[in-house]
Amino acid sequence: MGLTRVSGLLFGGDYNPEQWPEHVWDEDVRLMAEAGVNMATVAVFSWSRLEPRPGEYDFGWLDRVMDLLHANGVAADLATATATPPPWLVREHPQVLPVDATGTRLDFGSRQSYCPSSPVFRTATVRLARAMAERYGDHPALAMWHISNEYADHTLECFCEESARHFRRWLRERHGSVDGLNAAWGTSCWGQHYTAFDQVNPPRKAPGPVNPAQLLDWRRFCSDALLECFELEREVLREVTPEIPVTTNFMSVLHGLDYWKWAEAEDVVSDDAYPDPADPTSHVTVALSYDLMRSLRRQPWILLEQAASAVSWREVNAPKPPGMMRLHSLQAVAHGADGAMFFQWRQAKYGPEKFHSALLPHGGVASRGWRDTLALGADLKRLAEVAGTPTTAHVALVLGWDSWWGLEAPESMPSNRLRLKELLQAWYGPLHAAGVAVDLVPPLGDLSGYRVVIAPNLYMCTGEQAAWLEAFPGHLVVGPFSGVVDSDDQVHEGGAPGPLRALLGVTVDEFWPLPEGTVQSLRLAGRAVPARTWAEWLRVEDASGDTFGDTEVLARYEGGDLDGQAAITRRGNAVYLGCLPEDVTPVLTEVLAAAGVEPVAVVPEGVEATRRGDHLFLLNHTTDPVKVDLAEPGTDLLTGRDLAGPIEIPGRDAVVLRLANSGARRTDTESPLTNEGER
Numbered sequence: 001m002g003l004t005r006v007s008g009l010l011f012g013g014d015y016n017p018e019q020w021p022e023h024v025w026d027e028d029v030r031l032m033a034e035a036g037v038n039m040a041t042v043a044v045f046s047w048s049r050l051e052p053r054p055g056e057y058d059f060g061w062l063d064r065v066m067d068l069l070h071a072n073g074v075a076a077d078l079a080t081a082t083a084t085p086p087p088w089l090v091r092e093h094p095q096v097l098p099v100d101a102t103g104t105r106l107d108f109g110s111r112q113s114y115c116p117s118s119p120v121f122r123t124a125t126v127r128l129a130r131a132m133a134e135r136y137g138d139h140p141a142l143a144m145w146h147i148s149n150e151y152a153d154h155t156l157e158c159f160c161e162e163s164a165r166h167f168r169r170w171l172r173e174r175h176g177s178v179d180g181l182n183a184a185w186g187t188s189c190w191g192q193h194y195t196a197f198d199q200v201n202p203p204r205k206a207p208g209p210v211n212p213a214q215l216l217d218w219r220r221f222c223s224d225a226l227l228e229c230f231e232l233e234r235e236v237l238r239e240v241t242p243e244i245p246v247t248t249n250f251m252s253v254l255h256g257l258d259y260w261k262w263a264e265a266e267d268v269v270s271d272d273a274y275p276d277p278a279d280p281t282s283h284v285t286v287a288l289s290y291d292l293m294r295s296l297r298r299q300p301w302i303l304l305e306q307a308a309s310a311v312s313w314r315e316v317n318a319p320k321p322p323g324m325m326r327l328h329s330l331q332a333v334a335h336g337a338d339g340a341m342f343f344q345w346r347q348a349k350y351g352p353e354k355f356h357s358a359l360l361p362h363g364g365v366a367s368r369g370w371r372d373t374l375a376l377g378a379d380l381k382r383l384a385e386v387a388g389t390p391t392t393a394h395v396a397l398v399l400g401w402d403s404w405w406g407l408e409a410p411e412s413m414p415s416n417r418l419r420l421k422e423l424l425q426a427w428y429g430p431l432h433a434a435g436v437a438v439d440l441v442p443p444l445g446d447l448s449g450y451r452v453v454i455a456p457n458l459y460m461c462t463g464e465q466a467a468w469l470e471a472f473p474g475h476l477v478v479g480p481f482s483g484v485v486d487s488d489d490q491v492h493e494g495g496a497p498g499p500l501r502a503l504l505g506v507t508v509d510e511f512w513p514l515p516e517g518t519v520q521s522l523r524l525a526g527r528a529v530p531a532r533t534w535a536e537w538l539r540v541e542d543a544s545g546d547t548f549g550d551t552e553v554l555a556r557y558e559g560g561d562l563d564g565q566a567a568i569t570r571r572g573n574a575v576y577l578g579c580l581p582e583d584v585t586p587v588l589t590e591v592l593a594a595a596g597v598e599p600v601a602v603v604p605e606g607v608e609a610t611r612r613g614d615h616l617f618l619l620n621h622t623t624d625p626v627k628v629d630l631a632e633p634g635t636d637l638l639t640g641r642d643l644a645g646p647i648e649i650p651g652r653d654a655v656v657l658r659l660a661n662s663g664a665r666r667t668d669t670e671s672p673l674t675n676e677g678e679r
């Protein structure tokens with residue numbers, strides 16, 4: 001299924017016409033047409049306007065909006081409008097409102113004021129989704145369904161009695177019996193043995209640390225409970241409008257929701273990304289989330305929201321300096337997006353987001369922002385042929401939510417300073433700097449086509465997952481504190497890395513977390529490299545004390561408590577790091593060379609190189625001009641110029657080359673989201 005009604009790259013944003021008098025709408029659609037906007041996300045927070053009283057609908061205004069959009073060549077990414085229940089629903093049924101871990105019911109007046117498990121809420125969303133589908137299913141503007149909005153942004157979990165009953169049903173399904181739950185949760189510890197499911201509660205605020213296995217199941221349950229809300233609406237949409245693709249906007253690399261599972265349930269992956277303009281490294285952080293979005297369904301995806309300039313929710317909301325909005329949009333496309341859309345079209349006059357930037361700023365058509373909007377619309381048109389083109393990566397980073405949830409359980413870990421996003425970035429940063437294309441894969445995912453697989457951390461690793469890595473014929477890198485527990489968060493006997501011991505050829509004798517400010521040096525590639533946060537006392541022998549004779553020690557600690565101990569090892573093609581070196585580049589360089597992985601292009605620092613099909617993207621994230629030597633000639637789609645050999649790219653500018661020597665160009669851009677990757 002694809003966005004067959006919209007060709008080329010998507011450009012536009014959230015459109016909230018209900019916040020404006022109708023005479024403004026004519027100007028909106030006229031300016032949208034002028035800017036080349038081809039898609040608008042509508043009705044995201046419109047429930048209280050569309051259904052002002054139970055079962056009584058007011059679709060007239062949205063009818064006129066949909067007609068206006070269509071008449072001006074703008075397709076609708078139409079929301080089911082269920083992101084925030086209307087006041088009448090929560091006043092008639094206060095149990096719809098979510099309850100926090102202390103038992104406080106959170107009131108109406110913001111957004112996402114719902115308990116994910118509430119049958120009243122669920123029934124009401126499904127009824128509205130059906131009404132929307134029946135009303136607009138045949139509307140020519142309808143191109144995509146947008147269910148709810150940014151699930152788990154404010155409401156990831158609810159601790160009410162209804163949620164408790166739902167959690168118990170989920171637990172019964174997972175563990176079969178209360179004895180199964182007792183075994184999985186290790187309830188013999190601290191006297192928690194249960195004799196009936198109705199004794200089990202959500203992990204509400206307790207006097208001390210809560211059972212980490214209970215927390216882990218709670219994380220799984222909360223992701224699943226919201227996914228059920230999504231699926232209930234999706235079923236109705238698929239029944240009434242089977243030809244219209246369904247999405248919900250993800251929130252980059254989000255701890256709360258298992259996006260592998262979620263992506264399977266939708267037709268198109270879309271993402272909201274808000275890199276901080278004040279952070280000079282944010283383009284690297286966001287690149288990882290873009291690569292995740294592309295990897296989730298191994299398809300192009302849509303950047304559904306980004307900011308034209310400042311956001312409204314940081315302590316200080318820095319604007320995007322000239323060039324950055326365009327560069328960030330091109331960056332998303334460079335990483336596989338078939339659209340660069342925004343929150344929002346017209347900057348709000350009131351509400352918590354009135355200072356959030358927009359494509360059409362408060363200053364109107366005379367503003368710098370509006371000129372940038374016009375320029376970006378024109379640029380995205382020039383890149384139309386990029387839509388649908390695939391990305392090929394030979395390196396994969398492993399990311400699994402179960403393991404992440406286990407790793408970041410509060411209060412019971414050797415260190416709270418091992419954070420998965422930072423561990424991922426420790427590898428992703430140098431790969432990005434080297435211009436190497438990267439995919440993400442879930443545990444047990446398809447590894448065919450990859451030459452290098454890196455698991456920055458696999459705290460939770462089952463026997464099945466160990467067998468999956470053992471069967472991978474390429475080069476494997478495993479980061480510290482991996483293979484520690486099974487899927488119930490119970491420690492593997494014999495020590496970490498548990499089921500990975502034979503593959504990696506080491507046993508962890510003791511974890512050696514480093515307090516803040518402590519450095520443990522190691523000698524790596526002939527120089528001293530500091531490790532912070534984490535180290536391990538490794539034995540190059542198995543649990544019974546027999547030596548793994550073929551394990552090489554690549555680096556040893558130098559000085560400090562671990563002086564002379566193995567820090568980084570290799571057995572066959574599998575490298576293990578018992579620590580977190582400040583810079584993993586020396587390890588990475590050797591592994592990439594051994595695996596024959598080449599960069600997309602050789603570029604100076606601060607320049608990002610990616611490839612989609614026959615297109616080479618070169619993005620200069622620095623403020624100074626840079627020189628790049630092109631290995632292949634090509635035509636820059638942004639300027640129409642033919643380029644070869646050494647070229648200069650101005651600061652915060654980009655080149656998108658259609659490479660001359662690559663085979664036949666793809667000409668079909670009608671169904672941009674249907675192409676599988678090359679693998």
Ligand SMILES: [Zn+2]
Pocket residue numbers: 098099115116117118158159160161162163164
């Ligand atoms: Zn609840």
